[in-house]
Amino acid sequence: MKATKRFLLTEREIPTQYYNVLHDLKIMPLLNPATKQPMTPKDLEPIFAEGLCKQEFATEQFIDIPDEVRDLYKIYRPTPLVHATGLEKALDTPAKIFFKNESVSPVGSHKLNSALAQAYYNKKQGVKSLTTETGAGQWGSAIALAAKHFGLNMEVYMVRVSYDQKPYRKCVMQTYGATVHSSPSNTTEAGRKFLAADPDTPGTLGMAISEAIERAVSQPETKYTLGSVLNFVMLHQTVVGQEAEKQMEMAGEKPDIVIGCFGGGSNFGGLMLPFLRHQLAGECNYDFIAAESTGCPKLTQGTFRYDFGDSAGMTPLIPMYTLGNDYVPAPIHAGGLRYHGAGAIMSQLLKDKVMRAVDIDQHECFDVGTLFARTEGIIPAPESTHAIAVAVREALKCKEEGKSKTILFNLSGHGLLDLQAYSDYFEGKI
Numbered sequence: 451m452k453a454t455k456r457f458l459l460t461e462r463e464i465p466t467q468y469y470n471v472l473h474d475l476k477i478m479p480l481l482n483p484a485t486k487q488p489m490t491p492k493d494l495e496p497i498f499a500e501g502l503c504k505q506e507f508a509t510e511q512f513i514d515i516p517d518e519v520r521d522l523y524k525i526y527r528p529t530p531l532v533h534a535t536g537l538e539k540a541l542d543t544p545a546k547i548f549f550k551n552e553s554v555s556p557v558g559s560h561k562l563n564s565a566l567a568q569a570y571y572n573k574k575q576g577v578k579s580l581t582t583e584t585g586a587g588q589w590g591s592a593i594a595l596a597a598k599h600f601g602l603n604m605e606v607y608m609v610r611v612s613y614d615q616k617p618y619r620k621c622v623m624q625t626y627g628a629t630v631h632s633s634p635s636n637t638t639e640a641g642r643k644f645l646a647a648d649p650d651t652p653g654t655l656g657m658a659i660s661e662a663i664e665r666a667v668s669q670p671e672t673k674y675t676l677g678s679v680l681n682f683v684m685l686h687q688t689v690v691g692q693e694a695e696k697q698m699e700m701a702g703e704k705p706d707i708v709i710g711c712f713g714g715g716s717n718f719g720g721l722m723l724p725f726l727r728h729q730l731a732g733e734c735n736y737d738f739i740a741a742e743s744t745g746c747p748k749l750t751q752g753t754f755r756y757d758f759g760d761s762a763g764m765t766p767l768i769p770m771y772t773l774g775n776d777y778v779p780a781p782i783h784a785g786g787l788r789y790h791g792a793g794a795i796m797s798q799l800l801k802d803k804v805m806r807a808v809d810i811d812q813h814e815c816f817d818v819g820t821l822f823a824r825t826e827g828i829i830p831a832p833e834s835t836h837a838i839a840v841a842v843r844e845a846l847k848c849k850e851e852g853k854s855k856t857i858l859f860n861l862s863g864h865g866l867l868d869l870q871a872y873s874d875y876f877e878g879k880i
């Protein structure tokens with residue numbers, strides 16, 4: 451293992467504001483499914499905290515990060531930017547590869563960046579309990595920890611296939627004090643319907659979202675939280691890209707290519723949107739690449755249209771690239787990428803050809819995930835291996851063409867709670 455170079459910021463350099471791309475980018479409105487009219491912040495308030503509803507529609511370019519949230523970011527931020535010299539050497543490429551290491555958060559992924567903000571705005575409003583869904587369990591872990599910090603009760607609907615495959619993630623949520631249900635469950639009307647239709651369903655994020663929303667609106671002083679897709683989640687995640695910009699400057703480099711794996715778009719959006727701000731201002735050009743799973747290819751195979759964010763049709767209609775809200779993705783190990791649609795902001799960017807998308811199959815993911823662990827020392831989350839795979843493809847293309855490019859990708863999480871997946875790979879089951 452070759453020594454890597456890390457670029458570190460001080461606590462004082464944690465961003466003080468979120469960057470709001472809606473100031474610089476026009477997107478289509480969320481629609482009320484009953485009236486087909488554009489939604490307003492008020493329409494969302496039965497489901498989400500007021501502060502978050504306001505952010506969903508905000509158009510100011512920068513929004514202050516509350517002190518209480520920024521203080522909690524200090525537990526793990528700023529996160530390191532790493533020059534992946536070991537990986538470069540193994541690939542024998544003239545390309546320079548950098549990654550933003552979001553795996554250093556206490557829950558092991560970028561999800562805490564939004565979880566802390568969401569818990570804060572709920573607490574501020576006097577909400578007592580939160581509900582949510584989770585796929586692989588990263589969002590559930592993050593919001594469970596954030597809820598505990600702000601003294602809120604937490605109930606998590608975890609997609610059944612992950613609940614069964616990843617018992618330790620469930621245990622992490624329980625350790626932080628959350629109640630975890632396998633979804634679909636018998637605790638909601640929606641869950642009972644899904645079970646009646648198919649008692650053996652592996653579950654989907656869309657089903658779990660339906661359950662969590664139903665629970666939130668049918669209990670007093672309870673609100674729902676969501677770990678990706680929505681505009682306010684992209685907003686909170688821009689701390690990642692703002693830090694990365696400064697760190698790339700410290701490294702004396704400007705990325706040519708910016709890559710992130712793609713579930714609903716939050717870790718990729720969080721990294722790329724602050725860079726995009728300068729491109730939209732006409733200052734520079736980047737090749738932005740979203741890495742999705744072949745097992746759930748909404749960006750490369752889906753269509754751009756209005757669709758629901760959940761299976762039961764309880765969310766607003768979102769203008770998105772979608773495979774249909776009843777799509778049941780393959781039971782891939784990268785549970786965080788098993789979502790049928792892409793957020794409105796990221797969908798608009800794909801439609802406008804500001805970014806492009808590539809799909810990667812599981813086998814290639816674990817090949818490069820293993821290579822990354824052996825050269826950089828970090829075992830990446832199965833989700834993050836999709837981004838690494840694209841970085842590796844681009845670096846090898848540089849080698850073929852004898853060109854040097856600077857590549858930046860988001861290491862959205864580590865895989866230490868996904869070792870069953872690695873084990874299956876080593877046993878030739880993937």
Ligand SMILES: *Cc1c(COP(=O)(O)O)cnc(C)c1O
Nearest residue numbers: 588678713714715716717786863
């Ligand atoms: C949730 C998750 C993802 C996918 O969600 P996005 O909103 O697209 O970022 C990717 N990587 C990790 C580690 C995750 O936890």
